[in-house]
Amino acid sequence: MPTVFVTGANRGLGFEHVRQYSEKNWEIIACSRKPEQSKELLELKDQFPKNISIEKLDVTNFDEITALSEKYHEKPIDILINNAGTLGPKGVPEGMGYQNIEHMDYEIWRDILEVNLLAPFKVATAFYNQIAMSKKKILIMMSSDLGSVQQNNFGGLYSYRASKAGLNILSKGMSIDWKDITVIALAPGWCKTHLGGEEAEVDPDVSVTEQQIMFESISPNDSGKFLDRFGNEVPW
Numbered sequence: 001m002p003t004v005f006v007t008g009a010n011r012g013l014g015f016e017h018v019r020q021y022s023e024k025n026w027e028i029i030a031c032s033r034k035p036e037q038s039k040e041l042l043e044l045k046d047q048f049p050k051n052i053s054i055e056k057l058d059v060t061n062f063d064e065i066t067a068l069s070e071k072y073h074e075k076p077i078d079i080l081i082n083n084a085g086t087l088g089p090k091g092v093p094e095g096m097g098y099q100n101i102e103h104m105d106y107e108i109w110r111d112i113l114e115v116n117l118l119a120p121f122k123v124a125t126a127f128y129n130q131i132a133m134s135k136k137k138i139l140i141m142m143s144s145d146l147g148s149v150q151q152n153n154f155g156g157l158y159s160y161r162a163s164k165a166g167l168n169i170l171s172k173g174m175s176i177d178w179k180d181i182t183v184i185a186l187a188p189g190w191c192k193t194h195l196g197g198e199e200a201e202v203d204p205d206v207s208v209t210e211q212q213i214m215f216e217s218i219s220p221n222d223s224g225k226f227l228d229r230f231g232n233e234v235p236w
């Protein structure tokens with residue numbers, strides 16, 4: 001069975017990926033920064049003990065990333081989903097209040113860049129070998145429509161937008177430097193999670209079902225693209 005590696009797997013879209021890949025009988029390395037407090041994930045592991053391995057990983061802790069990569073140095077990872085992400089302590093809409101043109105919280109901005117931009121680079125480079133030795137060889141960089149420069153038609157959300165626009169350029173660069181794997185920047189849609197808020201348009205389970213269908217349909221020719229969950233190109 002194929003193996004998927006998911007960061008930020010304890011809730012939201014990451015948890016949903018673990019749940020749906022468990023039902024498909026995949027092997028899942030599910031990372032959470034506080035495994036002992038990841039109640040839903042622990043319950044899911046009880047249901048699928050053979051499929052799920054839970055690992056402690058705060059993606060801003062580079063020593064933890066390195067140690068985990070060493071632990072799994074011989075493990076082919078078919079799909080790595082660089083999913084952990086943040087809009088700051090609050091989701092939409094409250095989280096828009098500390099990252100606009102009139103009020104910018106620079107401390108929160110630094111945290112957002114650590115989690116959304118530096119950490120996915122570190123995770124990707126630490127696990128590149130394991131992705132390259134797998135069958136599917138797919139690296140998913142969880143981006144956002146809000147990271148699209150061309151689609152920015154209502155302003156605001158500077159910190160989050162900048163982090164995801166930055167993530168997009170990392171994804172494109174990796175697709176050039178790593179010709180043997182498929183790197184996708186993914187816009188999952190506006191989803192009802194802590195980050196997306198209650199007004200969001202898509203239920204997380206629906207988005208993830210569509211994402212997983214898309215992952216099966218992409219080919220190496222798609223590497224370096226910015227895609228939505230249906231596989232359509234998103235303008236940079």
Ligand SMILES: NC(=O)c1ccc[n+]([C@@H]2O[C@H](COP(=O)([O-])OP(=O)(O)OC[C@H]3O[C@@H](n4cnc5c(N)ncnc54)[C@H](OP(=O)(O)O)[C@@H]3O)[C@@H](O)[C@H]2O)c1
Pocket residue numbers: 007008009010011012013014032033034057058059060082083084085086115142143144145187188189190191192193194195196197200
């Ligand atoms: N929801 C949307 O509408 C939407 C739209 C576009 C893109 N996205 C992207 O999709 C991804 C998942 O978001 P979501 O909607 O599922 O948000 P969420 O429900 O808020 O979940 C975020 C996940 O990231 C984890 N995380 C945050 N900081 C971390 C760190 N330092 N180390 C490890 N894990 C960390 C959280 O863990 P804790 O529980 O420990 O905080 C949680 O598991 C993010 O990259 C987000 O930017 C979401």
